Amino acid sequence: MKTTLPTRLAQVVAASILIFASVMKFKGDPGAIEIFTKLEMEPGGRYIAAIFEMLAGLLLLSSFAAFGSVLAIGMMAGALIAHATRLGLEVNNDGGALVGQLAIVLLSSLFVAISRRKEIPIIGSSF
Amino acid sequence: MNSSLALDLEKTSRTANGGIVVLLGLFALAGNFISFYFHFGTVAFLLLVLLNTYWRHFQSSHTLLANFGFLAQFRYLAESVGPEFRQYLFSSDTEERPFNRNERAEVYRKSKGIDSSSAFGTLLSYDPEEAKIRHSFYPTDKQRLEKFDVAVGAARGLETTYHINRPIMISAMSYGALGENTVRSLARGAKLAGIPMNTGEGGYPKYHLMENCDLIFQLGTAKFGVRNEEGYLDDQKLADLAAKDQIKMIEIKLSQGAKPGKGGLLPKEKITKEIAELRGVPQDKDVLSPAHHLECVDAKTTVEFLARVQKVGGLPTGMKFCLGRDDEFRELVQEMKRQKTLPDFITVDGGEGGTGAAPKSFMDDLGMPLFEALPLVHQILSEEGVRAQIVLFASGKLISPGKQIKAMSLGADVAYSARGFLLSLGCIQALQCNKNSCPVGITTHEPHLQKGLNIEDKSKRVANYVDALHHEFDELLAATGAASASSLTTKNIYFSNANQSVAANN
Known part of the structure; x- marks a missing residue:
């Protein structure tokens, strides 16, 4: 299947945000520490999330982008749950910037997953 | 069949479909009230529930998924890995197709130069319906065996007459179907073994020519490499190609055993700049x-076309086909006699x-199977009195010396093999030649898959395979009591009752 330019663009956008967020978590950014403290997952949960985000970001830039997009959707679904149940829309007075980033990654990953769905073994053929 | 142990699939799938929703709820609650870590499970089950809802209620192309939900995916999963499981674990050594494990292992051993003797007895059922070679009470002494020598073009007294000195040649496979490393390994192996290699119909044989082996240029129906824009033969292009030192013969392909009566389509997406150049076609x-062939619409025009190629190329020129109707073939031979134009060779493809x-x-x-078609072609040519002027090549699963001897007993002069040589390169019969994903890098253009195919190493295996085949061929030939392959006849082959018709025709 030929990959179109919008799909590649969506991959790069999602991957950049994910990799940046992952690096911030690894570095122990105070904002990230605060979030994971609220979730009672500090520091273990922060590192697990950072590993998954990094993996999803790198996969999105490789020929396994379809897998990366599914992983990214999963991560973003988890983040949505966190915002919905514990963090709220605004975190550290960011005016909803974090949720905005989350939405961008989720939508672009969904777009990648849909346009590359045939590349996912077994499941892909059912769409 | 009713058994108390039988699984009620409908009930199981209903339970599973409900179960994942319950699990989703439990993980969500645990994530909220116990630890946020449980939300990893929430996310996983959320995605599964969403997918399952889609499969069960919003798609209709997969009945099993619509009726049973995600559990049905296990069937698709099992089905998709079935061929590998059968090949590695469950199929016996003699039941796979097109080549069983024993046949493949034999080629691997020959190409690696490993002793291929076996013990205790044949693993075959010694099928009474299969033809077997008859041996003689008085085998030929090895030193009395004549050197294998088939001259193609000698009947027309051509200066370019070509001598084939080994019983096997590499059959037609084009660059395009094969990757660059494969073509070069085969060509270098052919050079080492001293056998000619057919270029296939893939156009200008750039990679075949690189290794300096003798080549049979195949002129396919699309005439890639020697065509004009409308797809007719461009005489000048053919003359230029035929003038190359390595091109020894020209084979006009009328049809192919695997797809007789069928042309192909090369989609523009697959036409790289290089392929467009080599095949002489536009890229867009x-x-x-x-x-x-556009020039060949009946026997008369086909023979006229043969005469034209013989004249333009100036090389031994023959035709390849898979036999369909023998009356058509007889008519073609009679037309050849009328026009005093005989092919220098005919390739019968099973x-x-x-x-x-x-x-x-x-x-x-x-298409007729080789062992039925070959004797018919031999018989018709003999009856028409032209058999002595035409060399007969045979192809169709002739990967072992036994099969080659049988083919020669049925009328062939030289054997062709394509897949035998792919096996010698390490083909594992993954059956993915049409997908550009050949795991051993043979029928693919992907650089990362071709990486493992070392030309130097594999070309030696090709040569080893030819040497071992030829050695065993001579041993079998000696056992029949014949002094040369050309003296083999149907007397050297045994047919069961089921196959008497073939013997009776000869």
């Missing part, structure tokens, strides 16, 4: 391979022949 249009890609129904249901 789909290229249709016609089912027949319906069991291989291909990189062909519709399944063409592979399965069209």
